[in-house]
Amino acid sequence: MKNQIISLLVLICVPLLLHAEDGHNLWLRGKSTASVNVVCSKHSATIDIAEQELHQEWQGKANATVVLTIKPNKFIKGDGYMLSDDGVQANTDLGILYGVFALLRHQQTGNPIRDVIISNPSYERRILDHWDNLDGTIERGYAGRSIFWHDGKDSLAVTEKDKKLWQAYARANASIGINGAVLDNVNASPLILTTAYLNRVKAIAAVLRPYGIRTYLSVNFASPIVIGGLKTADPLNPEVQKWWKDKAREIYGLIPDFGGFLVKANSEGQPGPQNYGRTHADGANVMADALRPFGGIVMWRAFVYSANDKDRAKQAYSEFMPLDGKFRDNVIIQVKNGPIDFQPREPFSPLFGAMKQTSVMSELEITQEYLGQAIHLVFLAPMWKEFLKSDTYQEGKGSTVARCTDGTIFSQKYTAIAGVSNIGSDTNWCGHPFAQANWYAFGRLAWNDQLSSDQIADEWLKLTFMPTASEDKTKSTVLPIVWDIKFLKPVKQMMLESREAAVNYMMPLGLHCLFAPENHYGPGPWWAPKYVRKDWTAPYYHQADTAGIGFDRTENGSDAVSQYHEPLRSLFNDVNTCPEIYLLWFHHLPWTYKLKSGRTLWDALCYHYQEGLDQVREFQKTWDRVQPYVDSERFYVVQSKLRQQCENAQVWKDACLLYFQQFSRMPIPYDIERPV
Ligand code: GCU
Incomplete structure (x- = not known):
């Protein structure tokens, strides 16, 4: 109860106190821990910013000298850059700025530059x-x-x-x-x-x-x-x-x-x-x-x-x-x-x-x-x-x-x-x-x-x-190794799993467009008023009926598969080779269809929805455990949002399964709820 009150207060007060322009530096929180000398023969608005960033955020050796060199190099493309321990080289002023940000990022993430690094943009x-x-x-x-x-x-x-x-x-x-x-x-x-x-x-x-x-x-x-x-x-x-x-x-x-x-x-x-x-x-x-x-x-x-x-x-x-x-x-x-x-x-x-x-x-x-x-x-x-x-x-x-x-x-x-x-x-x-x-x-x-x-x-x-020296003293006394194990590892794992979790509790196995209309937030697989264009209704996409579920885009259906190059066209077309993640995107299948796991399609759907919900429950536990390593503002905001996400995941699961069950006419497997 106490936690809930605190989290409510944080949610109400913080937005009133803080605005994007004052205080929230996103991922740019580094504060210099030592002074640095910057040498550059050129001046421009962009180079000046690069120099200022170095002075403001430097966390390398005290009194080190960083040389910024604008000189063509055949390995550097466009606004790319070359980094070494003591300098940045680029073809352009902007390349220098990007290089400086990269250098600082290396310092702030504890990843020193051991060799020369060349980095060129993938997209111009x-x-x-x-x-x-x-x-x-x-x-x-x-x-x-x-x-x-x-x-x-x-x-x-x-x-x-x-x-x-x-x-x-x-x-x-x-x-x-x-x-x-x-x-x-x-x-x-x-x-x-x-x-x-x-x-x-x-x-x-x-x-x-x-x-x-x-x-x-x-x-x-x-x-x-x-x-x-x-x-x-x-x-x-x-x-x-x-x-x-x-x-x-x-x-x-x-x-x-x-x-x-x-x-x-x-x-x-x-x-x-x-x-x-x-x-x-x-x-x-x-x-x-x-x-x-x-x-x-x-x-x-x-x-x-x-x-x-x-x-x-x-x-x-x-x-x-x-x-x-x-x-x-x-x-x-x-x-x-x-x-x-x-x-x-x-x-x-x-x-x-x-x-x-x-x-x-x-x-x-x-x-x-x-x-x-x-x-x-x-x-x-x-x-x-x-x-x-x-x-x-x-x-x-x-x-x-x-x-x-x-x-x-x-x-x-x-x-x-x-x-x-x-x-x-x-x-x-x-x-x-x-x-x-x-x-x-x-x-x-x-x-x-x-x-x-x-x-x-x-x-x-x-x-x-990551705690920095200039921030909360108690947090910054955490040993980096402890922070890595107790915070970084579990939270990263949560992030990396989070998209698959959302797919699981919203629309697994290739289902799509099951949203409630207009705001695209909650579930609405039933949503199909007569006055609305068919392609804006949910049943247009899931095609569920007592015979099965899924959009038939095979050669026998809409033939969307033919827009893909071989071997994808055949791969998607054949239910036996179609990746399971896209199954109901390309195929309309009976509820009793057996998946590779041996489960029926209906059972698999139930397990996916449940898995998504379980994953969010795990995220909540993960987050609760990292409380000692996060400032209370962000801790309570994220905790409260995860709580809502979990409630929503439950609603997604219940709404979709109850809706589809009228067609499948099959029971929800008794063992999908893991013991808590
Ligand atoms: C989606 C979105 C619209 C947007 C449109 C677009 O349909 O819901 O708000 O205008 O994409 O990308 O043009």
């Missing part, structure tokens, strides 16, 4: 997509309001508070290598391209620039009509073409390093080229031509589906494959990791590797729209690794999604990766202390897609939780 553009609306709300945002936009009078005035916050944001991003930010929602307001808003973008860009972060904007395809006063937005209309060219010139006049546009067109009611009988390529190219003289790019989204198709999972591929090779070289098709929509688990979208003459980039969702939002503890690196490592077989074995998009297999003019941001102006930036790890993981993987989830979790936990 590493971008956060903010789904921030111009009134300050955030679509699928669970961490408060936008850090870029406000509503009300004077909403466009740039204050010192704004700038401080943007700077803290830029610093955090630069520390993990993120170099781009799309500042507004993909469901874009045409107003963003008016001069008043562009002036605010200019101010944001000025703060982000020294940290190497370019600004991008989501734009509305109908902008030439809505703010340009034209009668059409037809991309083949010369006036429309001129409008985009003039707009591009205006933007670059204000923001010379502007990155480009992100476009959601002919998707979920947004206008697009198809309104005029034109293709996605026509639409993307008109913008690409306008941006080209200034070096800008267009990220054109492949998130399209219509109400009429029999299988939503097939639509992006069907619509975009015929356009392969028809896009300008400064267009990148931005594809969500899975064919549907950021579900807890999906196979990779078949567009990866298939579009061979068009640049393609992945879109990941950092904000946990379908993974418990800012309440559930779900570490997403394992999900993204599973995706990036998926073999598409498009250019033979080993054609992983990562290699198909990072320039290894296809020579794309630009390589990029985007993550839908989970950042808001709330306490601790992301709503849940552990949601910060997902921001961190996205940046680290975008920089180096070979890093393991374990390495990322390890780094993040050390940077975020």
